[in-house]
Amino acid sequence: MQRFATGTDAALTLRPDHPLYCFRPDVLKQDAVNFMKLFPGDTAYAVKTNGEPMVLKTLVEAGVKIFDVASPGEFAAVRAASKTAEMLYMHPVKAQSDIRLALEKYGIRVMSLDHEDEIAKVLRIVRALDLDPASITIFVRLQTKGHAMYELSKKFGAAPGHAVELVQRLDRIGFKVGLCFHVGSQVEEAESYELALKSADWVRNRAGVALVGLDVGGGFPAVYGHDPNRKSKPMPPLEELMADLRSNITEWAFDDMPLVAEPGRVVVARAFSLVVRVLLRKGRRLYINDGIWASLSDSWTGKITLPARFIPDPARRIRKGDAENVVPFRVCGATCDSVDILSRPFWLPETVDTGDWIEIGHIGAYSLSLRTRFNGFYPDDFVEVTTPFGDEGAPDGFASLETMAD
Secondary structure: OEEEOHHHHHHHHHOOOOEEEEEOOOOOOOOHHHHHHHHOOEEEEEHHHHHOOOOOOHHHOOOOOOEEEEOOHHHHHHHHOOOOOEEEEEOOOOOHHHHHHHHHOOOOOEEEEEEEHHHHHHHHHHHHHHOOHHHHHEEEEEEEEEOOEEEEOOOOOEHHHHHHHHHHHHHHOEEEEEEEOOOEEEEOOOOOHHHHHHHHHHHHHHOOOOOOOEOOOOOOOOHHHHHHHHOOOOOOOHHHHHHHHHHHHHHHHOOOOOOOOOHHHHHHHEEEEEEEEEEEEEEEEEEEOOOOOOOOOHHHHOOOEEEEEEEEEOOOOOOOOOOOOOEHHHHHEOOOOOOOOEEEEEEOOOOOOOOOEEOOOOOOOOOHHHHOOHHHEEEEEEEEEOOOHHHHHHOOEEEEEEEOOO
């Protein structure tokens, strides 16, 4: 992998016509270590956020020893990065063949579920493999609702009363039992964790079973940008959110048991930026070589504002407008699909034109992991960059990524 000081250096040297990912391994290590220092328990990186081999390998080097996985593909990716890493199979709904693979081939001994039929699936495989249920820990996923950009309780989680029944059933069978929840992705208020802990306490008190652990899930917010034209509450700093979480864990008396967190965005977001090229400018509309079916697919459902840096092509000598004047541009993706349009604009210097590049920062989460091969476009070019995106200087603009075509 070629190495450059900045994304700008990479763009001007390579003059890429295809999207270029700029990987910052030192930033990834720094953010992973920082999270592990702040959280009062074990850190299980959520592989779904970005499961690239270079990411997993770097996290192992940073000291991450546990990974949250959801599929055979993720089992294999983690094992390729580390022969000794522990895996937590925290997807509540699993294929029976995948349960067998997890237990038999990969030695996974921690899972989650939110329904009695999942208990039956796991128990069937445990008996077929002649395993002791006491060697396996199963976390009951609680239904919780928090203040987050991505609300996750619509699909997974048992209601409190149902969760009590599941905990008691698992205990009678002989499994070790814990509780887990996920308050959403990119949490906006620390209160979300407090409400989930309150629900977990309610279940614990009524189940009357000795719990072996609590998994507080993910949701820890990454640092993105700020759109001055939108009224939104600023994200709480991680240190502040974590201090509140530690206090709430103590208040609800969960500090006497093993704790686990499943961070994703907060660990990997800053580790990547993406250099895209303007293929064509039509008035205030820019056609770029990426879009919602590739690296910007996270923008399909999110409302995240990413910092952006304008990299003018020095070969273009004549420009129109004022470079100091930042204006909104409608952005169209690379595919021939008319849905491939970002409904919120990129704010950039009005001099941007065909052939220029835009470096979009803090795009490490849910970019590579969600890209598709639709229309034959598949960004897969990487360079290593040593300077954090924010240290190169203030961004020239920002990309407010909330999509739907008109």
